[in-house]
Amino acid sequence: MHENISNTNRINCLILLFVLSCAMACTPDKSEQEPNLTKTFTVNGENFEMVLVEGGTFMMGGTKEQGKDCEENEKTVHEEKVDSFYIGKYEVTQRLWNAVIGSEHNPSFNTGCDDCPVEGVSWNDAQVFVTKLSILTKLPFRLPTETEWEYAARGGKRSKGYKYSGSHDIDKVAWYVDNYQKKKSGDKGTTHPVGMKQPNELGLYDMSGNVWEWCEDLYTKEYQQNGKSVHSGWPFKGTHLYFRRVLRGGSWGGTAKGCRVSYVDYDMGSYSDEYGGFRIVLGLIPVQKLEN
Numbered sequence: 001m002h003e004n005i006s007n008t009n010r011i012n013c014l015i016l017l018f019v020l021s022c023a024m025a026c027t028p029d030k031s032e033q034e035p036n037l038t039k040t041f042t043v044n045g046e047n048f049e050m051v052l053v054e055g056g057t058f059m060m061g062g063t064k065e066q067g068k069d070c071e072e073n074e075k076t077v078h079e080e081k082v083d084s085f086y087i088g089k090y091e092v093t094q095r096l097w098n099a100v101i102g103s104e105h106n107p108s109f110n111t112g113c114d115d116c117p118v119e120g121v122s123w124n125d126a127q128v129f130v131t132k133l134s135i136l137t138k139l140p141f142r143l144p145t146e147t148e149w150e151y152a153a154r155g156g157k158r159s160k161g162y163k164y165s166g167s168h169d170i171d172k173v174a175w176y177v178d179n180y181q182k183k184k185s186g187d188k189g190t191t192h193p194v195g196m197k198q199p200n201e202l203g204l205y206d207m208s209g210n211v212w213e214w215c216e217d218l219y220t221k222e223y224q225q226n227g228k229s230v231h232s233g234w235p236f237k238g239t240h241l242y243f244r245r246v247l248r249g250g251s252w253g254g255t256a257k258g259c260r261v262s263y264v265d266y267d268m269g270s271y272s273d274e275y276g277g278f279r280i281v282l283g284l285i286p287v288q289k290l291e292n
Helices: 001-025 064-069 094-100 123-137 147-153 285-292
Strands: 039-041 047-053 056-060 078-082 087-088 214-221 244-248 265-268 282-284
Touching: 039 094, 039 282, 047 094, 047 147, 047 282, 056 147, 064 087, 078 147, 087 285, 147 214, 147 244, 282 285
Parallel strands: none
Antiparallel strands: 039 047, 047 087, 056 078, 087 282, 214 244, 244 265
16 A cells, blocks of 8 residues: 555656656747837837847957958957847838838839838938937937947847847848849839848847948048047048948848948948938837836
């Protein structure tokens, strides 16, 4: 009798251990358990999503996973600190542009695709957009800084150290020159609807490829030598008009090299073409005030 009870207890213990081990094995890691905090905003009847990027520190520039593809302006690798912010889940689409600026002022080359990113947009045009969006929503939307952009592209605190935004395999995450023709969208068949590729660790789409994305920053490295200004008084008052603006992320018409998370391009703020668009950012504090 006692032996039977002992055997029964042993069997029950074994079953319990088996159930617990299965439960632990089936429990996803923290990054999979916690959904990205996404907020939806509306302007003139059009919804758009913003994803929370939790602040932190990261190594910016041509880190080791970039290999031999690094350009001089990606050096030297350095640590940057970023405060929390919200960034567009997608690049600004033609649909959202039309809701804010008006379809009659849509500059896009690839028409007939409302869910494709707006392109043909200069840095100056992007400023007009964020200014009007801010007025309509009463929230201070803006372009990301270059540091914010790279931090988000790398996956923020959830970064897995990918070469491209979300993968080492560019075809999984980006539309670029070697694959954009495989599936055509719009009248010209260049850009693609946002969100068709795999997202990065934060749930952001198309941070690599589709269209270049303007950043707020002036590109000043061409006016520097060994990290120092060429003149102690530089930049002189008013000379910012001759500086170029930073572009990140690569495009449908560019190479894989340009789609890397550390690659830096730049152009005049007045320049626009069918390869360039943008993504928007909103600070954390304005959202907290809105909730209160």
